[in-house]
Amino acid sequence: MRKIGLSILSLLLIITVTKAQQRTVDKIAAVVGSSIILQSDIEQQYAQYLIQGYSPNPGIKCQVLQTLVTQKILAQQAIIDSVDVKEEDVDNEIDRRMRTMTQRAGGQDRLEQFLGRSIIQYKDDIRPQIRESMVAEKMRAKITEKVSVTPLDVKNFFNKIPKDSLPTYNKEVEVGVIAFNPQLTKEEKEAYRQKAEELRNRVKKGEDFGNLARLYSQDPGSAQDGGDLGFGDRNTYVKEFAAMAFRLKAGEISPVFETDFGFHFLQVIERRGEQVHVRHILIVPQTTEASLNRAKSKADSVYTQITTNKKIDFSNAASFYSDDKETKFNGGMMLNAENVQTRSTYIPTDKLDPQIALVLDTMKVGEISKPVLFTDQTGKKSYRIFYLKSVTDAHKANLAQDFPRIKEVAQEDKLNRTLSEWFERKRKETFIRIDPEFQVCPQLKGWSTPVTAAIPVTK
Numbered sequence: 001m002r003k004i005g006l007s008i009l010s011l012l013l014i015i016t017v018t019k020a021q022q023r024t025v026d027k028i029a030a031v032v033g034s035s036i037i038l039q040s041d042i043e044q045q046y047a048q049y050l051i052q053g054y055s056p057n058p059g060i061k062c063q064v065l066q067t068l069v070t071q072k073i074l075a076q077q078a079i080i081d082s083v084d085v086k087e088e089d090v091d092n093e094i095d096r097r098m099r100t101m102t103q104r105a106g107g108q109d110r111l112e113q114f115l116g117r118s119i120i121q122y123k124d125d126i127r128p129q130i131r132e133s134m135v136a137e138k139m140r141a142k143i144t145e146k147v148s149v150t151p152l153d154v155k156n157f158f159n160k161i162p163k164d165s166l167p168t169y170n171k172e173v174e175v176g177v178i179a180f181n182p183q184l185t186k187e188e189k190e191a192y193r194q195k196a197e198e199l200r201n202r203v204k205k206g207e208d209f210g211n212l213a214r215l216y217s218q219d220p221g222s223a224q225d226g227g228d229l230g231f232g233d234r235n236t237y238v239k240e241f242a243a244m245a246f247r248l249k250a251g252e253i254s255p256v257f258e259t260d261f262g263f264h265f266l267q268v269i270e271r272r273g274e275q276v277h278v279r280h281i282l283i284v285p286q287t288t289e290a291s292l293n294r295a296k297s298k299a300d301s302v303y304t305q306i307t308t309n310k311k312i313d314f315s316n317a318a319s320f321y322s323d324d325k326e327t328k329f330n331g332g333m334m335l336n337a338e339n340v341q342t343r344s345t346y347i348p349t350d351k352l353d354p355q356i357a358l359v360l361d362t363m364k365v366g367e368i369s370k371p372v373l374f375t376d377q378t379g380k381k382s383y384r385i386f387y388l389k390s391v392t393d394a395h396k397a398n399l400a401q402d403f404p405r406i407k408e409v410a411q412e413d414k415l416n417r418t419l420s421e422w423f424e425r426k427r428k429e430t431f432i433r434i435d436p437e438f439q440v441c442p443q444l445k446g447w448s449t450p451v452t453a454a455i456p457v458t459k
Contacts, residue, residue, distance in 0.1 A: 029065060031433040032072035041068060041129070062441030065434075069447065073426050074136035083142055085134045088233070088274055094123050094130055095231040095275070102225060143422050144415045149407060157410040158399055166397045169405075172346040173360060176314055176332035176387035179324035180299040180371070181380075182291035189263075192285040196256045196263040199281055203253060209267055209279060218262065219282040227279035231272065241266070245276050287381055292373075299371035299383040306385075307368055314368060314387045323382070332387065344404060346392065356386065363388045 030037040045064040050056065078084070098119060102111050108119060115122050149157075199216055203209050210226025217223040234242045240259045248254055248268045256265045266280035302321050305311045312320070318332025327334055336344040337351070349357060359369050369386040376382070392401065399406060427447060434441075434448045 027435070029435045029438060030069055031431065032069055033076050033430050033432075035072045035076065037065065037068045037072065044129075062438065062443050065438050065441065066443040069432065069434075069444070070423065071133055071136040073423065073430055074139040075132050076430070077426065078135045078139040081139070081142065083135060083139050085131065085138055090127065090131045090134060091231065091272075091275060092233060092236075093134060094127060097126075097130075098123065099230045102228075102230070108225065108228065140419065144418050147411070147415050147418050149410045149414055153414070154403065154407045154410045155399065157413060158397075158406050168394060168396055169392075169402065170348045170350055171394045172348050172392045173352070174345045174389035175334050175347060175352075175356065175360065176318065176389060177324060177327055177334055178299075178302065178314070178318045178322040178332055178385045179327075179374075180295040180302075180321070180383045181323040182287045182295045182382065184285050184288065184291050188288055188291065189258075189285050192283050193256060193258075193263050196265060196281065196283040199283075200253065200256055200265045203265075203267075209253075209281075213279065213281050216283070217281040218284040219280070222280070225279075227266075227281050228269075229278050229280065231270075231275045231277045233275050241280075245278050292381060292383075295383045296371060296373075299385060303368070303371055303385055333389070345389075359386050360388055365389070365391055 027039045028036050029039045029042055042061050042064050045068070046061055049060055049064070054060075102108050102119075112118055117125075195216075199212055202212060210228075213223055213227030217227050219227070222229050232245075234246060236242070237245065238259050238261070240257060241264065244254045244257055244264075245266060245268060248266075250268050250271050253267045254265050256263055258264075262282050262284035264280050264282050266278045268276055268278055270277040298321070302317055306314055306317050315331035318324075318328050318330075322328035322332060324332075330343075333345045334347060336347045349360075352360070355372075355374055359372055363369060363386070365388055367388055369388075371383045371385050374382050374384045395401065397406065431449050432447055434444055438444060439448065
């Protein structure tokens with residue numbers, strides 16, 4: 001409740017800022033080539049900063065203007081280089097942002113009340129800004145697409161770091177997991193299917209879909225919004241849900257169907273090209289003692305095959321038997337959640353789930369644990385087998401142990417230098433005028449085009 005309250009206050013602050021802007025004559029904060037940046041553009045971005053829960057800080061407006069100026073430079077270059085984005089991608093990004101705002105506001109009606117306009121009007125207002133930011137990001141990616149580092153680059157980068165500035169890495173482990181989720185039989189799931197069928201029949205007989213979703217749906221992300229999921233494309237949903245959603249016409253209600261989340265039925269509110277606006281009700285089957293016992297028996301059997309009978313190794317067992325979709329095709333190895341893009345398997349011990357850390361404390365490198373009962377953050381239970389592949393003690397960074405991480409930092413450094421050099425050239429080629437109010441910003445010092453360069457001298 002407290003989080004919702006804070007979000008409402010933030011949204012009210014946005015409306016206050018907006019109304020204040022309407023009472024004040026807008027002014028040009030910056031000119032970038034043939035484009036202008038208005039004071040209201042900065043205030044709107046600042047309001048978005050506040051809605052995220054950050055404390056008021058006028059200095060952030062300097063960062064906002066710097067971002068908007070660089071965005072304009074990138075967008076203007078994108079036109080020259082024929083870099084563009086698909087309109088459906090812009091739609092998807094706008095819808096994603098609106099879903100977040102709607103959830104924070106406590107529903108669409110409340111959000112529209114705070115915004116002082118309809119969702120449709122607000123989407124139209126922010127569309128040019130969202131589109132330009134996406135084009136700019138795509139242009140940024142094009143500038144750096146060929147940037148790479150060689151092993152020699154990494155070594156040279158590392159050698160330039162002062163010894164007393166080298167980072168210290170915490171103790172890390174590489175951990176494999178095979179998960180065995182309880183599977184309900186058809187008979188055990190039937191009561192939940194029937195509950196979904198009963199709710200569907202009540203909707204068909206005229207009861208309000210949204211009210212029933214608020215009362216009975218077990219989807220925490222949409223229940224409070226009457227089951228409304230907003231617009232999404234086929235990649236937004238799991239395949240069974242997407243297949244059903246895109247099969248129906250606007251207004252139609254689906255039959256009850258099953259996904260990995262449980263039993264659903266949905267209603268299509270609107271179709272728009274390759275996007276569909278839907279709402280749904282979800283009924284989640286509950287784990288039974290019998291299903292947990294079956295999961296344990298399966299886990300015990302696989303553990304015996306790996307450790308006693310030696311019929312299969314851990315990696316192959318994960319591929320064949322694990323119910324953890326994030327690790328089963330990676331030999332069961334868990335990834336560092338903070339470095340998923342690099343697919344690092346080295347996980348700091350202070351970032352481990354306490355349940356996993358407790359198991360690993362009793363193990364030696366190379367050992368495989370007996371099946372243990374595990375409860376995830378949503379309360380779902382499963383049996384899991386863990387494999388401790390390696391342990392790396394806390395240490396100062398060095399190339400032998402930390403090459404992948406140092407390479408990542410070296411790559412990021414080269415990307416930033418490439419972008420900085422590109423912007424330095426473009427800034428000299430582009431006419432830029434910064435309003436005196438913002439010329440005191442340290443980030444924008446020297447960005448304005450000198451008057452002698454801006455105004456040709458005639459004889």
